Amino acid sequence: MAHAAMARLTQGLSPETLVASYADWWVHLAMAPGKQKELAEKALRKTARLVRFSAQAAGEDCAPCIEPLPQDKRFSAPEWQQWPFNLIYESFLLNQQWWHNATTGVNGVSRHHEQIATFGTRQLLDTFSPSNFLATNPELIKKTVEEGGANLVRGARYWWEDGLRQKTNQLPEGAEHFRPGHEVAVTPGKVVYRNELIELIQYSPQTETVYADPVLIVPSWILKYYILDLSPGNSLVRYLVERGHTVFMVSWKNPDANDRDLGMDDYLNRGVLAAIDAATTIVPKRSLNTMGYCLGGTLLSMAAATLARDGDTRLGSMTLLASEVDFTEPGELSLFIDESQIAYLEDIMWEHGFLDGKQMAGAFALLNSRDLVWSRMVHDYLFGIRQPMTDLGAWNVDATRMPFRQHSEYLRSLYLNNDLADGRYQVDGRPIALSDIRVPVFSVAAQRDTVAPWPSVYKIHLLTDTEVTFCLTTGGHNVGVVNPPGPGVRRSHQVSTRAADERYVDPGTWFANTPAIDGSWWPSWAEWLEAHAGQRVAPPALGAAKAGLPVLGDAPGQYVLMP
Incomplete structure (x- = not known):
């Protein structure tokens, strides 16, 4: 109860983990005279560089003494190159660089604690970035002078409105214009199967003939499925059915306190495997092409390994979108995953029976707080400019919950213990192995993905x-996947195939030797999928009433609308 109450103040982060990380760093730094000497010398050199720069900072052609990182766009406007603002931001960047040096490379500090100390320090420094304050942001000063302060008044109103919406559990401004079944998730289809955990949607054919082998899509249970069926121009589902595919989609129920005891076995057996059973009943005697997104891809991999172990050959191919099956290097998301953090989360979930999706959204925002928190606050509340809501943005705030038992099990078995990759994960009392999978795999990753x-x-x-x-x-975890082809698409991708008997190529070598292709990855994947989809045939019926799978209602169904 104490941890659950404390979590409201810490946004679900374990204070024990934070304290342990900084204590580990500080103790080892205190016992490292060589590192202390190195940091002192760096501080003197950086101070000397700043002094030299300050003597020239008022000049028109003054070269900066430190450049921002490529992804840091806070100081790219011409106004930042004018004195004294160039001196202000240069001193900030030098200070930021010194603290990165101070929190990394300390001999004896565990890798996990070093990552947390570095991350926490970076978060604190970003809070005090000169771009966040009126007095030190020349772009903001110029805007305020031009508008006579109207931008600040407008921003204050936006801040008040957003605060009221958050306190009363309302959607952000503009999200009401992207409602499932109205503006998004509008690809025609029917719900053809429902249990206590999933609904299965079968989409109506859009062509006179379709590929014989259908496609089953398994989204992650920590998001609502319509990220893959947004507005018509951004819908991967619509793209598939218009190319002649029969598409099935899993729609997960948004769990509540009554679902606290649902576990990973339920999500596998009553989720993915139940959907496979239903889809292959409706379209019998055909191979099933499958796709999984994020953790849905991880769960699909587990299902494929289970079927392979048991000699079930119904799957024809497997596509994984931004999906990990080995969790030894999950990126900065690992900052929130250790024994202390998971125990803390379990105490939080114990109180309500689930983890609120808003807490997980807060953790994801922290991973990129510079762009998702501070830049947005400056843009909305100081510049007074509302970012227009998009279909992807509205989907992002349509949060889901995670059941107590299931969320704990997947964090421990996958992220913490890496049981799936190491062959220890058990289904129905027996281990499964990814090496048993023999169907061809198409795996998509994104260059700037911090989640996978x-x-x-x-x-x-x-x-x-x-x-x-x-x-x-190119792109990140969501934008890299929701990447429709069309005019104005500023994307590229690299793709190549490794045969089952070819030698392994490390990722660095692969990246260097694989040419880039302009445009969306969707057409490249569609060509691959169609090579595994059989001949064109007449479209199958929607549902299979005689087999106990009648049409239950129109898409998008009931579960996606659950608050």
Whole structure:
């Protein structure tokens, strides 16, 4: 109860983990005279550079003494190159760089504690960035002078409105214009199966003939499925059915306190495997092409390994979108995963029977707070400019919950213990092995993905003994996947296939030797999928009433609308 109450103040982060990390760093730094000497010398050199720069800072052609990182766009406007603002931001960047040096490379500090100390220090420094304050942001000063302060008044109103919406559990401004079944998730279809955990949607055919082998899509249970069926121009589902595919979609129920005891076995057996049973009943005697997104891809991999172990050959191929099957290097998300943090989360979930999706959204925002928190606050509340809501943005705030038991099990078995990759994960009392999977795999990763870093996704090559086509796209975890082709698309991707008997190529070598292709990855994947989808035939019926799978209602169904 104490931890659950404390979590409201710490946003679900374990204070024990934070204290232990900084204590580990501080004690080892205190006992490292060599590192202390190095840091002192760096401080003197940086101070000397700043002094030299300050003497020239008022000049028109003054070269900066430190450049921002490529992804840091806070100081890119011309106004920042004017004195004294160039001196202000340069001193901030030098200070930021010194603290990075101070929190890394301290001999004896555990890797996990070093990551947390570095991350926490960076978060604190970003809070005090000169771009966040009126007095030290020249772009903001110019805007305020031009508008006579109207931007600040407008921003204060936005801040008040957003605060009221948050306190009363209302959606952010503009999200009401992207409602499932109205503006998004509008691809025609029917719910053809429902149990206490999933609804299965079968989409109506859009072509006179379809590929014989259908497609089953398994989204992650920590998100609502319509990220893959947003507005018509951004819908992967619509893209597939318009190319002649019969598409099935799993829609997960948003769990509540009554579902606290649902576990990973339920999500596998009553989720993915139940959907496979239903889809292959409706379209019998055909191979099933499958796709999983994020943790849905992880769960699909577990289902594929289970079917392979048991001699079930219904699957024809497997596509994984930003999905990890090895969790030894899950990127900065690992900052929130250790024994102390998971125990803390379990205490939080114990109180309500689930983990609120808003807490997980807060953790994801922390991973990129510079862009998702501070830049947004400056833009909305100081510049007084509302970012227009998009279909992807509205989906992002349509949060889901995670059941107590299931969330605890997957964090421990997958992230903490890496049981799936190491062959220890058990289904129905027997272990499964990813190396048993023999169907061809198409694996998609995104270059700027902080949730499923692409080198980690690439490890599918090490864990399977089948043909793997790997595709690396530009963008992040969501934008990299929701990437429709069309005019104005500023994306590229790299793709190549490794045969089952070919030698392993490390990710760095693969990246260097695989040419980039302009445009969306969707067409490249569609060509691959169609090579595994059979001949064109007449569309199947929606549902199979005689087999106990009648049409239960129109898409998007009931579960996606649950608050």
